[in-house]
Structure formats: structure tokens, C-alpha cells
Amino acid sequence: MPIRPATFPRAQGWLRWALVAVPMVAAMPRADALTWSLIGVTLALSLPLPWIHDAVLRPPMTALTLALIASTGALWVLHPGSWASVAMFSTTFFVVLKQSTVPIVLAIALDAGVITTWAARHDLWDDALSTYAVLAVIVLMALNRRARLARVEQTELALARAQTANEEHARAAALAERARIARELHDVLAHSLAGLSLNLQGARLMLVRDGASPDAVAQIERAQALAADGLAEARQAVAALREDAVGVERAIADLLAAYRLDTGARADLAVEGEPRELAPAVGTALVRAVQEALANTRKHAAQAEVDVTLGYAGGSVELTVADRQGRRPPDAAAAGYGLRGMGERVALLDGRLDSGPGEDGWRIHLTVPA
Structure with a gap:
């Protein structure tokens, strides 16, 4: 019986959140009014991150991760020397790892737009090419990780199906054996007890007709009752074997x-x-x-x-x-x-x-x- 998973965030969730929260804390000493606004929005958006474990995220979480990329990217454009790019790229890694094609394309487009804006604002076109390369490496790493997780999941699923098939084969063999025993009980023991009960009934009627002693008739009646009880128990055993009762x-x-x-x-x-x-x-x-x-x-x-x-x-x-x-x-x-x-x-x-x-x-x- 499976055990319910813990609702407390996993270590990966805390790490995912820390990669967003720590750069925000690092940007606080040099923050102006606009920067404080971006930091507050980013920290608020990052709060659900430790609790996200879905294989493919639902639409609200998709919007949240894309908004995180936009807010951290805007902070990086305003403060190019900050660690905001770490938060942006780590969130992109998570999107590529967990989400479907459309959110991935949107996240990459957002990153490319942020890098282009950063290069144009600060005239850093020489550094833009290496930053695009960093983005490509992050996307490739996430895709590789995603493919590996998919292979592991498929392997586990195949093993689970093989185990289920083995259990079903064993169950079918056990059911076949139980059916064979039930047939034997029904064809041999149950028929024999039914015939014995009928013969005892005939013997009792003959004794009554011939005026036998009450003790002899009582003995035959007790034997007949035992045969009837044995027949009922045999039929119950056959039914139990046939039904294969499961809890x-x-x-x-x-x-x-x-x-x-x-x-x-x-x-x-x-x-x-x-x-x-x-x-x-x-x-x-x-x-x-x-x-x-x-x-x-x-x-x-x-x-x-x-x-x-x-x-x-x-x-x-x-x-x-x-x-x-x-x-x-x-x-x-x-x-x-x-x-x-x-x-x-x-x-x-x-x-x-x-x-x-x-x-x-x-x-x-x-x-x-x-």
C-alpha cells in the first residue's frame, strides 16, 4: 500500500528557491525604489517554488515561472553586475526541465530578449555572444537532464509492468490450480456425500416401514445429518475456491x-x-x-x-x-x-x-x- 508523500518541500525545492532568493538579497544594498519593487515582486513570485513537484506544471505555475524570468531579467538589465542573471538562468533551467514545449519556447525567447536589451542598454555586444552561449548550454543541460529522467521513468514503468505481469501470471496459475481442486471436490467428494445422504434417507424410510427400534432410526438420522453438513461444507469450500476472495x-x-x-x-x-x-x-x-x-x-x-x-x-x-x-x-x-x-x-x-x-x-x- 503506497504511503502518502510528505507535503513538506523537498531539498530540490529549497535549492530552486534559494537560487532566486539569494541574488535578490545580494542586490538589496544597492537598491533604489525601482529595484526594491522588482526585488519584492520577485521574492513574492518565488514563494511557491519549493512546493512545485509536477512533471508538467499547470497554467498558473507556468505563468509564475515566466513572470520570474521577466522580473529577474529586468533586475539584471538595471544592475548588470548583480547576481540576478543566476536567478534568471536557474528558473529557465527549471522551465526547460519540467514544462511543455510552448512555455520552453517562451522562456528562451524571454531570455534572448533580456540579453539583447542588456547588451543594447550597456553597449556590451562583445559579451552578448558569450551570454547567448551560456543560455544555450543551460538549455542543453536541462534537455539532457529531462531526457535522462524520462528514460529512468520509462525504465521504472517497464519494470512495474513486468512485475505486474509476473504477478498476474502467478495469480492465473494459482486460480487454475484452485479451479482444478474445486472441480475435484465437486465431482468426487460432493457427489459422494450427496449419494450417501440419499442412501441414508432411503435406509431411514425402510427402517421406519419395517418397524425398527427408535434407537436404530435415530442413529440413521444422525448419520444423515452429518452427511448433509459435510455436503454443505464441501459446497462452501468449492465456492470459496471458485471465488478467489480478495480483501x-x-x-x-x-x-x-x-x-x-x-x-x-x-x-x-x-x-x-x-x-x-x-x-x-x-x-x-x-x-x-x-x-x-x-x-x-x-x-x-x-x-x-x-x-x-x-x-x-x-x-x-x-x-x-x-x-x-x-x-x-x-x-x-x-x-x-x-x-x-x-x-x-x-x-x-x-x-x-x-x-x-x-x-x-x-x-x-x-x-x-x-
């Missing part, structure tokens, strides 16, 4: 693992309370709810992160599925067949289902008696 937590974790492999987005399960065995109908309702919620997320919010919480209370089980779209989704015009079917299944269990948009995505919450 609710494991089934939900498998669904989330498949979602992560398909989309590359984070999908975590948190279990609250003490897990316990649930009725088959309850377990099916919970698993089907997660399955339907993930299908809707794939359809309406591709690559959204998903958080699933399974809580065991005193006499009920609560399930919450929330996708993190980064914005409030529009209200659905009408519930689809999937949500309606989920609601009907929960209603049959005397449970309650709530679904609708939240602050940053769609949320489904259901409670069923356990």
Missing part, C-alpha cells in the same frame, strides 16, 4: 496501481481504523465505487492525482475518493449511469452516497453499514 484493501490498492501505471499520476490509499472482514456485498460496493470514480477521473480529469480514504468506524465503513484537478470542476448536468448504479448499490445496503465538486476536484463519499 477490499488489496482490491482497491490494485485499482490504484493500475491507475498509476496508466496515467503516471499519484494515487494513494489511506486506511483509517482497524480493518475487518466485510460482507461480500459491502466489499463489492466499495470496490465498484473506487472503480467507477477512477473511470470518471480518467475521462474528465486525465492525470489528476487521486486520494482514497477507507475508514472503519464502529458499525459502518466510509469511503472517500477525491481527485486533485487543481481547480473546482463544473457541476455535472446530471448523474451518469455509473454514479446512478453506484447510488443504487449503496441504497440496497442502507448506505448513503454523496458526490460533487470540491475546491480542487471531484469528491465521492459513501457510508455503508458493516
Whole structure:
């Protein structure tokens, strides 16, 4: 079961922020009114940097990074001897590393414009060529790093898929063996016990007809009851082997693992309370709810992160599925067949289902008696 990632910024995030903040602090001793304004804007824009971990940033973060390049570039043009160029180039490296083609092109164009303005303002055209070369090296380094990270991710994904395939093969082999044992139990033991029960029934009727002693009839009835119990247990064993019952937590974790492999987005399960065995109908309702919620997320919010919480209370089980779209989704015009079917299944269990948009995505919450 995956563990939720820590929300505290990572070391790379702090380094990314420091490469912007330190040059701003260094520029403060020589700052005039305009410089102070640029420093304040840049520091304000840099505050979210430690918390950015997306593979491809959402539009607000894209605008933020481009604004950072513009503000640090303007400060560098005003004070060519400052470290503002470090902040500008480090932010460019991050944009090329993390973002899509259009933001990358815009960032490079901004850098080229800043360098051209810097050279024209201070008549440093001889140094402009080397600065363009520095920009090219930074872009190439970021592209190389990006390609390496993509190769590592593809390798990890291939290994995960291979492991999943191996597990599925092992599972299929185990299911085939269980099915073979179930057939043997059904064809041999269950049939034999059924025949024994019928013969004992006939023997009891013959003893009653012939006026046998009550003790003899009672012994036959006890033997018949034992045969019937054995037949019922054999049928239960066959059903258990055929069903291959899987725990609710494991089934939900498998669904989330498949979602992560398909989309590359984070999908975590948190279990609250003490897990316990649930009725088959309850377990099916919970698993089907997660399955339907993930299908809707794939359809309406591709690559959204998903958080699933399974809580065991005193006499009920609560399930919450929330996708993190980064914005409030529009209200659905009408519930689809999937949500309606989920609601009907929960209603049959005397449970309650709530679904609708939240602050940053769609949320489904259901409670069923356990």
C-alpha cells in the first residue's frame, strides 16, 4: 500500500528557491525604489517554488515561472553586475526541465530578449555572444537532464509492468490450480456425500416401514445429518475456491496501481481504523465505487492525482475518493449511469452516497453499514 508523500518541500525545492532568493538579497544594498519593487515582486513570485513537484506544471505555475524570468531579467538589465542573471538562468533551467514545449519556447525567447536589451542598454555586444552561449548550454543541460529522467521513468514503468505481469501470471496459475481442486471436490467428494445422504434417507424410510427400534432410526438420522453438513461444507469450500476472495484493501490498492501505471499520476490509499472482514456485498460496493470514480477521473480529469480514504468506524465503513484537478470542476448536468448504479448499490445496503465538486476536484463519499 503506497504511503502518502510528505507535503513538506523537498531539498530540490529549497535549492530552486534559494537560487532566486539569494541574488535578490545580494542586490538589496544597492537598491533604489525601482529595484526594491522588482526585488519584492520577485521574492513574492518565488514563494511557491519549493512546493512545485509536477512533471508538467499547470497554467498558473507556468505563468509564475515566466513572470520570474521577466522580473529577474529586468533586475539584471538595471544592475548588470548583480547576481540576478543566476536567478534568471536557474528558473529557465527549471522551465526547460519540467514544462511543455510552448512555455520552453517562451522562456528562451524571454531570455534572448533580456540579453539583447542588456547588451543594447550597456553597449556590451562583445559579451552578448558569450551570454547567448551560456543560455544555450543551460538549455542543453536541462534537455539532457529531462531526457535522462524520462528514460529512468520509462525504465521504472517497464519494470512495474513486468512485475505486474509476473504477478498476474502467478495469480492465473494459482486460480487454475484452485479451479482444478474445486472441480475435484465437486465431482468426487460432493457427489459422494450427496449419494450417501440419499442412501441414508432411503435406509431411514425402510427402517421406519419395517418397524425398527427408535434407537436404530435415530442413529440413521444422525448419520444423515452429518452427511448433509459435510455436503454443505464441501459446497462452501468449492465456492470459496471458485471465488478467489480478495480483501477490499488489496482490491482497491490494485485499482490504484493500475491507475498509476496508466496515467503516471499519484494515487494513494489511506486506511483509517482497524480493518475487518466485510460482507461480500459491502466489499463489492466499495470496490465498484473506487472503480467507477477512477473511470470518471480518467475521462474528465486525465492525470489528476487521486486520494482514497477507507475508514472503519464502529458499525459502518466510509469511503472517500477525491481527485486533485487543481481547480473546482463544473457541476455535472446530471448523474451518469455509473454514479446512478453506484447510488443504487449503496441504497440496497442502507448506505448513503454523496458526490460533487470540491475546491480542487471531484469528491465521492459513501457510508455503508458493516
